[in-house]
Amino acid sequence: MLSAGFPWLTTLIVVPLVGAAAVWSLPSSARRWVRHVALGFALLELLLAVGLAATFDTAAAATHQFSEVHSWIPALGVSYAVGVDGVGLLLVLLSVVLTPLVLLAAWREQGTDFEKLRHYVALILVVETFMVAVFAARDVFFFYLLFEAMLIPVYFLIGAFGGLQRRYAAVKFLIFSLVGGLVMLVAVIVLYQHGPGGADGFLTARLTGIELPVTTERLLFVAFFFAFAIKAPMWPVHTWLPDVAETAPAGTSTLLVGVLDKVGTFGMLTLCLPLFPAASRWAAPVVIVLALISILYGALLAIGQQDLMRMIAYTSVSHFGFIVLGIFAFTSVSVQGSSFYMVNHGLSTGALFLLAGFLVQRRGSQRIADFGGLQKVVPVLAGTFLVAGLSALSLPGLSTFVSEFLVLIGTFARSQPAAIVAVFGVVLAAIYILLTYQRIFTGPVQDELADTRDLSARELWVVGPLIALLLVFGFYPAPALDLVREPASVTLELVGVDDVPAAAAAGIDQSAGRGVGADLGAVEGSTK
Template sequence: MISFPWLTTLIVVPLVGALVVWLLGSTSARTRVREVALGFSLVEVVLLVLTVLAFDTSAAQEHQLLETHAWIPQLGASYAVGVDGVALLLVALAVGLVPLVIGAAWRENLTPDGALGRTGAYMALVLALESFMVAIFVARDVFLFYVIFEAMLIPVYFMIGAFGRGAQRRYAAIKFLLFSLAGGLIMLVAVIALYLNGPGGEQGFLTENLVGNLTADESTQRLLFLGFFVAFAIKAPMFPVHTWLPDTAQAAPAGTSALLVGVLDKVGTFGMLTLCLPLFPDASRWAAPVIVVLALVSILYGALMAIGQKDLMRLIAYTSVSHFGFIVLGIFAFTQLSISGSSLYMLNHGISTGALFLLAGFLVARHPERSQRIADYGGLQKIAPVLAGTFLVAGLSALSLPGLSTFVSEIMVFLGTYATNPAIAIVAALGVVLAALYVLLTYQRAFTGEVPEALAATPDLSGREKWVVGPLIAGLLVLGLYPAPALDLVRDPATTTLTAVGVTDPAADAASTTDGSDS
């Protein structure tokens, strides 16, 4: 009996939805495009639940729900998909965020004239992007991964350039595209060289056929590693190739930023974890000291830049540069605890940042001039307490307050890193102190003090907006108080990754030494 193709269905349904919504946007039925878009995104959520039920959590380190079909056998490319525990969490993040983004943009004028047909185009792009996000996290063929890596640039470019804010939106879209294409070009060279140094054949790009079967010498493997890593560092983004992100976040709609930073940028760290480390274990160990230092710079630089920002969206973008530094640090610290923490951090950061961007969008929409300057707000906790309270919770998650989900993943990264790099872990802890400054100072400026006259009649969150932000706040609380289900999905994959890299976990060494002395 052939098992149901859950992953392919998850990829196809949003694409069908995007086509339907696009067509409706140009007909007399365009008034229903939002309802149709939301309907397709909720069907995707149902399919996700069924996919999770079909996944065996006791074997989270193994790729499951596998599908492999010939695609371009002459090039060694296959349509091959499958998920392990980490990929499943990121697919869940993408699928869960999309209906919230659609709900957030429900009444938003995405163009100066508020044309509903244009709103339909935006919703179609969101659904198309959802398909690509799911596809890239489940791809098990390196060529397929690369094609999706490049294809997802198309909807994002239009979501920024056509539907963004201000005169700089086209500049931001082009800058995003140029940075991403530059990384993709470098990666393409590495992909071709990878095939030439692999086993070849009609399935020569399958990851399981490539791992451990490269014929390249040490120098070539290091170059291949760098080709993939640079592309992923741009996508993540890491210092010093991060500069596209603040400009993009400042110009893009809040929902676009929520998906871009909350999900798409995880492709960078996910690629480091699932491609760079197992494909090039020796090169990964060789590059790790420099990457750890770059991750530390990202943590501190991003936090310091966030403190000095006057634009709310740029501030959130710089906080993410800092948080991605923590994720990369955990990956290249090479301990089971740090890699598990980084894997969980990708999920938790997506929830936290998604909430911050969407709430910031709600805040900006209430200003008569749609200003993003923090100084143009104040005192809103008096007249919009729900908006202020939810923003505070999302902000506290950015500084990893105990009781919220980000604390669990961040403390795992700290403890895991300390086992191999105590000095790096101690310096990285300064990022938490700086995070407290940029979060609390922003809240103080925007929500305490006197209410500006222009904001005196600011309404609190509507019922629709509460439904949008409520699941994200609930996710931060539930995963903060009971992270076990998510931890079960990342623990064994982390152990498998360490084995592939050829590194022994210091905790396992300590346990082995203790057992030997006891005996």
């Protein structure tokens, strides 16, 4: 048994980098082993993460555990500081679960071009390092460096391995992300100048609770939120996502949308709210409106898509709206739901992207109209796609239902009009999922699809764990909810908002006739 002082998080950050270096250094005679080496390191990372989770003290889920703080650039106040609370732990686990599945899904993608495959799998491992590190970072400047540095491997994964419009999509992704990052950098510098300073002046623990002028705090909040909204992505700064999803490999989209985009909502929850509590309360009504627009806009555009990958991308715009809604509704139930939603969205959307990738490999096309009747030809693929789709529309019995239900009832307790508007997103989700399933899998079988092969054993190992997790957490979500309950309560305390029990939602007549802005504007007056 490893000692309590074992550097768990540093080890989890370093192992994928070592794996990437090992893959890149393989001699030409051993290039055919690149898949096995990459998968071996990803599975080692998964085992280490399981050990981390087993050692985590759930009773103290609100505290950052496995903390390591080392002075890095004392002259600038930058530290190498890592640690995870319950929310960070869940997102780290999501990262290390999806990575080996993505590598396994890409087993045959590059054919016998081992040189190209070597770069692809190595970049996937580099991305895994950034995913683990960014969810563990406890220094604002260190977080910012990771926030920006992760763009590099993702840019190459899109631009070097995507479809016909890969360069356009990669550049668009980079420009959007860099603009948000540069705005955030200015805010990071200003925040440090108002902080306590010193060799560890960028530590989030030291910057939380500092007094800021009202205007300064609001501008800093807007800068951080703008960067996170691009990453999330939220309307109206979401337009890079459909282009990337349409052209990027399915595995890249799985990690980008399933995990990396959670950096945006994770940043809102762990940086925007604690660092700028008054500004968070001030901005909540506007943010809630943007979240509601994202929910409806993403769902409506998903219904009309002809490209399968773009359709899944727009569903994610809608789902991220639910996550942001729960965060800024400022109830413990809604924040718990949003924290859990980040994990469930990664599982369900990851399964959809990977299954869509298998469909595209078989048909050679992403156009939904080029499919039809596949349910009779590939029943296993059809069944797993249906389960993944039903999880996206939050069917009871699947884990996404739990998180979406918590977001809605938590929001209803704070603002009934906002929750009612959000419910329409649930209805639209049923339309875009069932309509897509009908167009791809039902009806007469097209002649070109008559000999389509069903999922292989390898492909079942890719989607099987995701379907299993969706079912397990759907019927028994307690282990995950135990990890997010206390962090949600602590977040509300830091924001300075009185919690509203979900049971209070029963008092419908108390807020009858009030609009979304009026309900959420009242948050300003509920400070402790």
